[in-house]
Amino acid sequence: MLEKKDINLEKVVLIGVITREQDEDLSKEYLDELEFLTYTAGGEVVKRFTQKLDMPNPKTFIGTGKMNDVQEFVKENDIGTVIFDDELSPAQERNISKILNCKILDRTNLILDIFAQRAQTSYARTQVELAQCQYLLPRLKGMWTHLERQKGGIGMRGPGETEIETDRRIVRDKISLLKEKIKTIDKQMAVQRGNRGKLVRVALVGYTNVGKSTLMNVISKSEVFAENKLFATLDTTVRKVVIGNLPFLISDTVGFIRKLPTQLVDSFKSTLDEVREADLLLHVVDISHSNFEEHIESVNQVLEEIDSKGKPTIMVFNKIDAYEAAPFDEEDLIIERTKANYSIDEWKQTWMSKIGDNALFISALNRENLDDFKKRVYKEVREIHVTRFPYNEFLYPDVEDIE
Known part of the structure; x- marks a missing residue:
């Protein structure tokens, strides 16, 4: 690597x-x-x-x-x-x-630093700076000398500090200013969301680096930045998608991670409004990762923190092309068979079977099973849309008629 x-x-x-x-x-x-x-x-x-x-x-x-x-x-x-x-x-x-x-x-400091590198828009930079200041405040003593002095390298992007007598006041004042700035931008973004009308909203959520942006590009035929690094996406991207002549909105959000810093959860809660206001969640999971079950739990914890745990959710198990079960010798009585030896078909017979048709297995990169994915999303979006616009029920074909 x-x-x-x-x-x-x-x-x-x-x-x-x-x-x-x-x-x-x-x-x-x-x-x-x-x-x-x-x-x-x-x-x-x-x-x-x-x-x-x-x-x-x-x-x-x-x-x-x-x-x-x-x-x-x-x-x-x-x-x-x-x-x-x-x-x-x-x-x-x-x-x-x-x-x-x-x-x-x-x-925490490392994740904050990556966010500082990745933040592209003014909004994302403001949120990251707020999180950095909140992290910095109790750590002012013994750090570098002046707030204006910037050091390079990992963990040194963002605010520094002044003499200890005044730096706490400076950082507190800055936190207040950043919070006010975020409130102003939040109002603007709320107006933008309101202007989207009553279109059904779908949000991609999941652990970082599970392929959300790649899936977003495939569905929306757009070019959302994606690469094999953690937190490639910080800024929420919203695209209009049409499946079977039914339009809806899909948003790609920041990825979650275990031990996510509290400061980031707090400062990025406004960004996660796209998740909070979504009608349907697509929980993308990297099934090729050995600890994908723990990743699911970590995402669910964050969803609970932002009051989005009970939303209609489709589990999208991505990267089936990269999944490899560990070899297992049936005659070897010393080695106990574990989940690492499960094939994807065997995984489907575990707790995943309870999810039913809300569990999809795809490869966004290789476009495997994307037709089934689109049909399942279309079916869910259509049901939500028809409850909102009953007179449109006959405008959109049943899922069986989607090509």
């Missing part, structure tokens, strides 16, 4: 913990995701450190011995950045920074 010879990538060390709630496999999964986040932000992971802990050290997050190992590795390999998989307290961040004498980030 990464080219070691790329001198533009920052050398990064990752640190995670293994706890009762987060076993070794889950810790590895989180660090894999953290490495992908680091790559997205412009870093190269040189080494990972993990430690088994009942609870994180309140002073340095990891134990003294492990910290010494990290310190030695950082010094010998000229590492510029160390990233922790969990959110650090302001005190932990300061203590670790003094010991390692390099840039210290946590998962």
Whole structure:
């Protein structure tokens, strides 16, 4: 995935913990995701450190011995950045920074930095800046010197700070100004949504990098930016789509992620109004990912936070072209068969069977099963449309007549 010879990538060390709630496999999964986040932000992971802990050290997050190992590795390999998989307290961040004498980030700071890179519109930039300021406020002490001074690299985009006596007031004032700015833009966007009339609204939701933007491009025949990096899409894109002469609106929203920073959930709640006001949700899932069930749960948690959990939802299991079941030897009595050995047909017989025709299996990239997908979406949109416009019932064909 990464080219070691790329001198533009920052050398990064990752640190995670293994706890009762987060076993070794889950810790590895989180660090894999953290490495992908680091790559997205412009870093190269040189080494990972993990430690088994009942609870994180309140002073340095990891134990003294492990910290010494990290310190030695950082010094010998000229590492510029160390990233922790969990959110650090302001005190932990300061203590670790003094010991390692390099840039210290946590998962939240890294995600905020990626959002700062990806924000294209004024609205997205305002939301990201608000989240950064809210994250920065309790961490002002011991950081860099002046609010006007910008540093480059991962985690250094966005606001800095002034002398400690005035910086808190400056950041609080800035938070107030940004909140007012967002309120103003929210009113403008509410007017825009109102101007769309009573067209049925469909929203694509899902974990980051599951193929929502690719699916959006296929359905709407538009060119929404899509690439194999986390959070490729920050700004909500809305397109008008017509299936079987029935028009409706479809929106592509920001992807979700595990351990999503609270500041981002709060500041992006207005962007997620497209989800909140949607008539139908298309929950896109990367079925080729080993932990796609946990991704589903993470998305459902965010949907619950924004009061959108009970909406009509179609589960769209994407990337069937990339799905590979782990090989299993029926005669090997030592190895226990797990979900990793399931074929897609076997997955369909699990809890997915309860979803019925609200579970679709497609490949947006290779356009597999897209006809079935369009017919199922058309059927749902038509039912919603007819309840809104009963006199239009005979204008639109039944799903069986859709080509």
